Structure formats: C-alpha cells, structure tokens
Amino acid sequence: MDFYYSPRGSGCRTVIMVAKALGLELNKKLVNTLDGDQLKPEFVKLNPQHTIPTLVDNGFSIWESRAIAVYLIEQYAKDDSLFPKDPKKQALVNQRLNFDMGTLYESFAKYYFPIFRTGKPGTDEDFKKIEGSFEYLNIFLEGQDYVAGDHLTVADIAILSTVSTFVATLLMMDLYNMSGSPSTRAVMMTAKAVGVEFNSVQVNTFVGEQLKPWFVKINPQHTIPTLVDNGFVIWETRAIVVYLVEQYGKNDSLYPKDPQKQALINQRLYFDMGTLYDGIAKYFFPLLRTGKPGTQENLEKLNAAFDLLNTFLDGQDYVAGNELSVADIVILATVSTTEMVDFDFKKFPNVDRWYKNAQKVTPGWDENLERILSAKKFLAENLIEKL
Structure with a gap:
C-alpha cells in the first residue's frame, strides 16, 4: 500500500507506528509540503483535500491519520485490542x-x-x-x-x-542551512561545543530555495544559515554562534564576558567576515558558478588576509587570547574551506601550526571535515576547469 507522508508530521508518525504494531509494510512516498507537492494534480486526484498523511490501499484512498490508523487495525489486525469492538x-x-x-x-x-x-x-x-x-x-x-x-x-x-x-x-531548534557551506559548518561546530542539537533543514541555494515565500517569511534577507529557536529567529553566522554560546554554554570560555577579551574576539569575528571569509568567497566561490577561481587580484587579497591571520597568531595558539573561543571555531570553518581546493598555506607557518592544533581541540571537527570532503567530491565531479 502507498503511504504519502512527511516524517515531521505527527499524524504520519501515528500511522507508521500503527503499521509497525500490525506488522505491515508501507510503501512510503515523501510529500514536500513546503514545495507544494500536495497541490500537484496527481496528488489532488488521490485526496481532494490535499492533506497528509494519505493512504492508498489497492485503490482505496483514505486520509486523516486517525481514520487511517483505525482502518489499518480493522482491516489487518489479528484481534481488536488496539481498537475494541465493545x-x-x-x-x-x-x-x-x-x-x-x-x-x-x-x-x-x-x-x-x-x-x-x-x-x-x-x-x-x-x-x-x-x-x-x-x-x-x-x-x-x-x-x-x-x-x-x-x-x-x-x-x-x-x-x-x-x-x-x-x-x-x-x-530542538531548526537550523536552515546548506551543509557544505563554511558558515553552516561554523554553527555546527559551535553547537557541538555547547552541547545542543538542531533539526537540520536543508536549503538548496543553487536552485533558489532561499527565495521561496515560506523562507523569506522566516528571514527577509533570505540568507543561510538561519536559526529558529522556539520562535526566536536569528541569522548571520557570527551572530548565531555568539547567541548559542551565551544562551546554552555552560560557561563563558568560548565568548568571555570580560569586555577586553570579548572585544578581541569580536574583532577577529569581524576580520573573518570582512577580510578572510570575503577573500575565500571572492577567489574560490566562483568555482561553484563557473568552474574557474577568481582573478589574480582576488588571490593576492586572499594571501594578504592569510598574512594578517599569520600575524595575529605570532607567539600564540589561539586567534583571540590564550584559549579556544568562537573566533577560532568560525575562522577554522573558513580556513578549512581550502581543503576543497588544495590551497597551500604552509607559507604562513603560524596559521599552519594553529590549523593543526585547532583540528584537535575543536568539537565537531570530524563532522566538519566530512562535509568538506563531500563538497570537494562535488567540485571534482563538476568543475569545468580545475586548479
């Protein structure tokens, strides 16, 4: 029997659990209501109310989860314990x-x-x-x-x-994201560090999902990642990571309350956004659109950004003080993007030393690397011209 459903719907889960109790196999057909799958003519023919879940059992179509559940029991149960006849x-x-x-x-x-x-x-x-x-x-x-x-x-x-x-x-919180992006990876590693989990909602910017009305209502700037925490909506990576630490961190080590320490972290976060990440984006991101990197001038600006980071790290193990902070996590997400394109920053020895250490001390690094390698595979399979 065909079962049209969405895994997030409680009614859908009701039917799945009832089917499990009865030993029934459902041919699950995912219906993406955010994309309007339920309004397609072929689905409306099955269910003119275009609601999920909908069950089609050998030509018999029934919807509304509780009606489906009772039907399955009365049609297939070995006894009436789940829905008594008395x-x-x-x-x-x-x-x-x-x-x-x-x-x-x-x-x-x-x-x-x-x-x-x-x-x-x-x-x-x-x-x-x-x-x-x-x-x-x-x-x-x-x-x-x-x-x-x-x-x-x-x-x-x-x-x-x-x-x-x-x-x-x-x-749980909803994180609207695209898993390969450095911004998403920064949020994921921060979440790992403070011990919170997300309901990950993928937004494919390559096909314009961020421009769909349902997402623009959540974030009028239609950018990812976007966090929705029990009705509170926040976007921009660095704002999200600071919020997570202040809201859920067990202490303030990742984002100290001391004004001077916090100011230094903020400076590094702004450096990441306006200089380092900007350099990565302008030189490497054209690969995703054209198969070619940015200009020589873009490369020179990227090298200058790494040279500044190398200076910040002279004589210290962390980018903003003497312990791991959100600045390290965010910049690690940015710098690790170079793994996708074989960029050699060994000519920046302080960065190279920090990068190796950051991988060891940052929670969630393994998952971060896994996402990078997946993105690298995508690039290798789709690049028009390789570096």
Whole structure:
C-alpha cells in the first residue's frame, strides 16, 4: 500500500507506528509540503483535500491519520485490542482520538505553526491552551497507565505521537542551512561545543530555495544559515554562534564576558567576515558558478588576509587570547574551506601550526571535515576547469 507522508508530521508518525504494531509494510512516498507537492494534480486526484498523511490501499484512498490508523487495525489486525469492538470501550478510544485532534494537537498547531509563517509563535493565550490540554490529559491518566482503558490502544499511539512532537519542539531548534557551506559548518561546530542539537533543514541555494515565500517569511534577507529557536529567529553566522554560546554554554570560555577579551574576539569575528571569509568567497566561490577561481587580484587579497591571520597568531595558539573561543571555531570553518581546493598555506607557518592544533581541540571537527570532503567530491565531479 502507498503511504504519502512527511516524517515531521505527527499524524504520519501515528500511522507508521500503527503499521509497525500490525506488522505491515508501507510503501512510503515523501510529500514536500513546503514545495507544494500536495497541490500537484496527481496528488489532488488521490485526496481532494490535499492533506497528509494519505493512504492508498489497492485503490482505496483514505486520509486523516486517525481514520487511517483505525482502518489499518480493522482491516489487518489479528484481534481488536488496539481498537475494541465493545461499544463502550470503543467510544472511550474515539473520545481520546477526538481529544487528540481537537484539543491537544490543535493547541500545538495554534501556538507553534505560526513560526513557519511569521518566525514567531502564537500568543500567550495560545500557550495557555497547551497547558490546559495537558491538564486534561493528566486527569485522563489518573490512576491508570493508558489513555483509554487498561491496555494499549490506537489512542495511546496517536497521543504519543502528538506529545513527542511537543517534546521535540521544546528540545530542538531548526537550523536552515546548506551543509557544505563554511558558515553552516561554523554553527555546527559551535553547537557541538555547547552541547545542543538542531533539526537540520536543508536549503538548496543553487536552485533558489532561499527565495521561496515560506523562507523569506522566516528571514527577509533570505540568507543561510538561519536559526529558529522556539520562535526566536536569528541569522548571520557570527551572530548565531555568539547567541548559542551565551544562551546554552555552560560557561563563558568560548565568548568571555570580560569586555577586553570579548572585544578581541569580536574583532577577529569581524576580520573573518570582512577580510578572510570575503577573500575565500571572492577567489574560490566562483568555482561553484563557473568552474574557474577568481582573478589574480582576488588571490593576492586572499594571501594578504592569510598574512594578517599569520600575524595575529605570532607567539600564540589561539586567534583571540590564550584559549579556544568562537573566533577560532568560525575562522577554522573558513580556513578549512581550502581543503576543497588544495590551497597551500604552509607559507604562513603560524596559521599552519594553529590549523593543526585547532583540528584537535575543536568539537565537531570530524563532522566538519566530512562535509568538506563531500563538497570537494562535488567540485571534482563538476568543475569545468580545475586548479
């Protein structure tokens, strides 16, 4: 049977768990609602409401997750334990399913879905409805282990899917990114250093996904990476990494509160953006568009940037003080981009020494290198003219 779904949808996960409980195999067909797949004529023919999940079982089409789940149980279950035939027991399960759809999940949707349209969550009143929904659920569970009787039913599965969506939303942030970019890699390594995880949302700038209305609503500058942390939206790599450290760091070592230490880190971050990263971008990034690097003048400016970095590192192991900071992480992400094109900076001995050490002490370096090598493979396969 064909199952049209999105892995992030709680209703889709309800059906997947029910199918697993029944030992059924689903032919999963991904529907990208952000790209409007659900509005394509071939899908609308299956489901005129164009919603997911949608199940097509040997020509029979049904949608709405709870209806799908009940259908699968009644059609394929070996017994009626997940959806009892006894009218009273079944009525209780149905009540909980309707509570899930009309109260619990509805409260989630009203508070969290506006983030995807405006970058901000719903109102304080909407959040109070979430609290009220959980108070009801807590009452239903008073003195019992299951939401609708003395054993597991489809109501437990549906509500588990919804509750786990709340948990995932509270614990994780969305990072809109393109994995090979140095900016994304800087954020990823910083996140590793402070112990936070992201829901990674890939934005393919090569095909203009950053210009799509849904993304422009989140970030009107339509740049990546962009972070959405429980309704708070921030973009520009260096702003993101500082935010992550200040919000989630266990101490201030990566971005000290001391004004002089912080000022030095800020200077290095601005140097990275305006000089070093700018030099990398102007000389190497044309490769992605034309297969050729920038001009000789661009190369000279890049060498001058590395010469300045070499000066900053004279007699010290870190770019901004005597310990690892966000400046090292960001500049490491920038400098490591040269791995993609075999740029030799050994003529900058301080940089070379720092670079080798930074790889050892920066959390997430292995993942950073893996992304670089993947991007390098892409370049090797697609370059018109190699260096």
